[in-house]
Structure formats: structure tokens, C-alpha cells
Amino acid sequence: MTLPSLFVAHGSPMLALEDNGYTRFLEQLGQELPKPEAIAVFSAHWDSPDQSVSVDESHGTMHDFYGFPEAMYELRYPAPGSASLTQQIGQLFDAGNLPYQPVLGRGLDHGVWVILQKMYPNADIPVVELSVDSRRSPAEQYAIGAMLKELRQQNVLVIGSGGLVHNLRMIGQSEEADPWAVEFDEWIAGQLESWKLNELFDYDKKAPYARQAVPSYGTEHFVPLFYxxxxxxxxRRAERLFQAYQYGNLSLNCWMFGS
Structure with a gap:
């Protein structure tokens, strides 16, 4: 069975406790997709110059945020790891001449568990977390993701978890989406639907409001898209499954790539 890959916005950690259109979408998406044998997630919250891969037999739950309600820190997502998937990822990186670092004991950050506890609440599907490197070029990030494309044919779900418009210095309290955020998202959508890699790789120069949507201090949230x-x-097919906004411009979107 061949699964698609996904880009999933993880928004605010509060999504873990919220019941809204996006959380209900994620719950439904987990039910509609064929159940994967395992899940590999490139997370914005593991930004490293060394390609890193989790190797835990069972994962702890990182509460890598502060200032949230106490209930957030009580949440756990005890998903198992997968030695076989970790080994296969390593072999694929070796074949692509990509050095990588096995990492033991880190746990799943909230870029992973917040979305997975909505999609797969039983935490019974093995998970391998992978780092991103926001300092690499988009073409390099895309190429690293391409090294794992055969995993999709083996019923492995590959996810990039981040946020296309993610500028915490500009969020507000508006229930209406800021026009600049919408314009940026729609430009990205146009390039994705036509798979215009040259345009996307130069998004920071060509997309409207790119500096607001993807600030220089926050590119790690955008780059999981390329992985x-x-x-x-x-x-090379792209379909937008969901689009909404919180706090005026925090983009909650999900894109499906491939079959």
C-alpha cells in the first residue's frame, strides 16, 4: 500500500486540549487514512545541523513550552519507536550520502505529539522522529525528504510538522484572518498545486509578505514543507485538505502529497 506524505501545521500547543474545526479535522483524517504501519515525522521543533533520527524503543513526551495551563503538562503520548524503521531510514540516508546521528532518550516534542494525539489517540503506531535543518537550502531539504520516498510504498506515513505562516511576534486575538497571511498562503498554494519547485525554493524572494509569514528567526516552521x-x-501531486487561522495569522493547514 502506498500512503501519501503530509504537511501538518501544529499551531499552538493548546490544540492538544482544544476542540475546534482543525482538531476535528485531524481526528477525522486519522480515521480516513489507511492505518500506517509506522510514522516518520520531520519536526520544526528539532532543528539541527546534523540530521538526527530518534532510536527509542518507547518515547517520552516532551513539554517543550512554558506558560500554558497545568493540564498541558500532564498530557502524555507514549508511542513506541521502531527499530526496523530507524534502521531502514539509516540505510536510505547512507545510500544518499547523508551523514546522520542516532539519538536516544530525547522523547517526542510537541510538534509531533500534539498532532498525533489527535490523529492516532491510542498511541499504538510506532513513531520515528527526524530533525530538520533550517540552514540548508530548500533544494537540500527537499532532497532529504526524497531519500525516504520508498517508505510510502511500505505503508509508512511521512509527515512534515510545522507552520506555513508562523510569526509569534505578529499574532493577535482577531477571529478574522489577516489579509497578508491569506495572500501568502494562497501564493504558496498556487505553487504547490502546480509543483513549481523553482518558485517555491525562492519563496523568500517571490512570495508576497514572505518576511512576515516566515521571519528570519522562524524558518524552521516552514521548512518541514519541503521534506x-x-x-x-x-x-508530484498536492492537495490542500484544510485551511484556517488562529490569532489572526497563525496558519492551520494540512497538505497531502502523492497518492
Missing amino acids: AMGAADDD
Whole structure:
């Protein structure tokens, strides 16, 4: 069975406790997709110059945020790891001449568990977390994702977890979406639907309001998009499954790539 790859916005950690249109969408998405054998997640909250791969047999739950209600710190997502998937990822990185670092004992950050506890609340599907490197070029990030494209044919779900418009210095309390955020998202959507890699790789120069949407201090939230796209390099199709906003411009979107 061949699964798609996904880009999933993880928004605010509070999504873990919220019941809204986006959380209900994620719950439904987990029910509608064929159940994967395992899940590999590139997370914005693991930004490292060394490609890193989790190797835990069972994962702890990182509460890598502060100032939230106490109930947030009580949440756990005790998903198992997968030695076989970790080994296969390592072999694929070796074949692509990509050095990588096995990491033991880190736990799953909230870029992973917040979305997975909505999609797969039983925490019974093995998970391998992978780092991103926001300092690499988009073409390099895409190429790293492409190294894992064959995993999709083995019923492994590859996810990039981040946020296309994610500028915490500009969020407010408006229930209406800020026009600049919408314009940026729609420009990205146009390029994705046509798989215009050259345009997307130069998004920071060509997309409207790119500096507001993807500030220089926050590119790690945007780049999981390229890893997820790369994982569908053999089936270049993109479909937007969901789009909404919180706090005026925090983009909650989900893109599906490939079949």
C-alpha cells in the first residue's frame, strides 16, 4: 500500500486540549487514512545541523513550552519507536550520502505529539522522529525528504510538522484572518498545486509578505514543507485538505502529497 506524505501545521500547543474545526479535522483524517504501519515525522521543533533520527524503543513526551495551563503538562503520548524503521531510514540516508546521528532518550516534542494525539489517540503506531535543518537550502531539504520516498510504498506515513505562516511576534486575538497571511498562503498554494519547485525554493524572494509569514528567526516552521514534498517526489501531486487561522495569522493547514 502506498500512503501519501503530509504537511501538518501544529499551531499552538493548546490544540492538544482544544476542540475546534482543525482538531476535528485531524481526528477525522486519522480515521480516513489507511492505518500506517509506522510514522516518520520531520519536526520544526528539532532543528539541527546534523540530521538526527530518534532510536527509542518507547518515547517520552516532551513539554517543550512554558506558560500554558497545568493540564498541558500532564498530557502524555507514549508511542513506541521502531527499530526496523530507524534502521531502514539509516540505510536510505547512507545510500544518499547523508551523514546522520542516532539519538536516544530525547522523547517526542510537541510538534509531533500534539498532532498525533489527535490523529492516532491510542498511541499504538510506532513513531520515528527526524530533525530538520533550517540552514540548508530548500533544494537540500527537499532532497532529504526524497531519500525516504520508498517508505510510502511500505505503508509508512511521512509527515512534515510545522507552520506555513508562523510569526509569534505578529499574532493577535482577531477571529478574522489577516489579509497578508491569506495572500501568502494562497501564493504558496498556487505553487504547490502546480509543483513549481523553482518558485517555491525562492519563496523568500517571490512570495508576497514572505518576511512576515516566515521571519528570519522562524524558518524552521516552514521548512518541514519541503521534506514532506520530497517524500512524494515520485508522485508530484498536492492537495490542500484544510485551511484556517488562529490569532489572526497563525496558519492551520494540512497538505497531502502523492497518492
